[in-house]
Amino acid sequence: MPEVTSEIRAEIEQLVTEHHWLLDHGHADRLYTLYAEDAVSTGPLGTMDGREAVKAWGERRAKMDAGVVRHFSGGTRLAFENGVLCGTTYYMTFRDSQSDPLHPASVGEFREQYTQVDGRWLIYRREIAPIFGAANAAAHAQRIAAGEAK
Known part of the structure; x- marks a missing residue:
């Protein structure tokens, strides 16, 4: 089994x-x-299937006023599982559109697999x-899909 080196960890965290x-x-x-x-x-x-789908979503998102949003993350766990580099990172998202922007809009995990290209x-x-905050995340996703601000 490959080892998660400090170099790999630094690259993934970046x-x-x-x-x-x-x-x-x-x-x-x-x-x-x-x-x-x-x-x-x-x-x-x-679901965004393929890099082009991510690109299309990002282009739509960049054109709208999503308000002030900040993502904080940490606690990243990395491990090779069946030869694939996998990671779990905890996150908190804050949005100024929340009724109380000092409380997280959403707290959860990014569960990822990585590949080297x-x-x-x-x-x-x-x-x-x-x-x-899953309901908050879902409501925000619906506003983004509809092309609405914040």
Whole structure:
């Protein structure tokens, strides 16, 4: 079984951090660059099958006023399972559109699989699993799908 080295850990943690930063700072149209061509993302936003689907979603998201959003994450567990690098990262999402923006809109896990393409780690599978605030996450996903602000 391969070992999760400190270099691999640093690369994956940077990948997850970059994902949050792009989303939180109005650059969702660049999220697709963090995904493999045949990646799949599932969660409150539905299923995005392939890098092009992530790109299309990100382009729509970047054009709307989603308000101020911040993702905080940590506690990343990485392990090779059957030769595939898998990770679970805990997250909290805050939105200024919440009735009390000081309380998280959603708390949960990113359950991911990663693949290396040309020496660079990318997201291969991503499941967004809200543990607390699932109704908030679903309502936000519906507003995004409808093209509504915040």
